[in-house]
């Protein structure tokens with residue numbers, strides 16, 4: 341199925357109302373993602389382990405013969421947007437959804453001559469500002485649409501890198517995870533992704549594993565308030581690495597997080613860090629290197645069908661994000677606790693944190709119990725509940741353009 345019939349019908353009607361005939365000829369669809377483990381590692385050059393979701397952003401579109409883009413969103417709160425494509429596009433106001441489309445257009449225009457834009461009706465069902473990458477899905481969907489209408493093709497790894505660079509237009513010093521998985525996702529698989537260059541290791545999900553995603557309903561608007569906290573973490577990690585390397589005990593050790601995690605035993609890294617760093621920088625460093633090491637362990641656990649082992653790694657990741665990285669919240673801690681107490685094998689915050697979603701691993705037979713407990717103990721006492729706040733993730737394919 342290209343898109344749920346209700347969404348496709350809604351998009352067609354909206355398109356006709358706003359842009360008339362001829363009818364749209366293409367549909368560009370890009371998924372959000374849930375990261376299973378490897379949090380705040382991507383911008384430090386360390387791997388992540390996400391899967392693409394069944395939830396996505398869709399553009400029903402018709403190519404134009406000039407280099408303009410016109411958009412109308414099915415969610416009335418977002419309204420219509422219009423702009424001319426160039427390699428220097430003035431952004432809309434900070435936090436505006438149209439900036440993710442501009443981000444794609446500007447980046448692509450800096451590499452290629454774009455003669456054509458498009459008219460599109462846009463719709464999404466990735467919860468917003470929830471750490472599930474609705475923003476990257478918006479960007480990637482626009483990027484693929486622009487490439488298609490201009491007859492451009494790029495190898496996947498190059499496209500993933502381009503999309504990651506494009507998102508910096510919105511002012512977040514992000515890593516490349518979200519764009520890479522939205523483009524490269526695979527049904528029934530989670531993917532270990534390494535960066536610079538992007539490399540992916542699709543890992544088949546055991547058939548009886550279920551990942552329950554639950555939204556705190558506290559928005560973690562990365563283009564707004566959480567942006568500074570996120571960017572501060574990226575700076576602290578850089579500074580921690582510099583100070584670590586400058587310490588005499590680290591003489592002769594490799595100089596990147598990636599090489600350190602892959603070449604030096606974790607206890608030794610932590611021991612030297614204890615001498616070289618203090619306070620917040622020690623905390624950030626400890627999170628990054630231990631989380632980096634957990635990704636490979638988690639992949640082995642998934643390959644071996646060791647759900648309990650995978651769950652323990654998720655728990656350790658959450659503790660580290662809460663204590664050392666300081667990106668959890670009361671609500672996230674509560675969701676994690678409820679999931680564990682009701683039968684999940686492990687649970688953690690997912691995405692950047694500061695609100696957003698948690699993810700819990702449980703076996704298929706226990707999933708309903710976990711979902712019920714989250715309803716009863718979280719959503720029932722915190723209205724308003726939104727239908728999309730709690731769901732079981734289905735590993736899905738990456739972004740694609742379909743001809744209608």
Ligand code: NG1
Nearest residue numbers: 379380471473514515516517691692
């Ligand atoms: P969220 O906030 O979940 O979309 C952000 C970054 C990721 C990664 C995670 C933390 C962007 C677009 N996304 O994700 O690259 O760093 O935080 O692991 O910057």
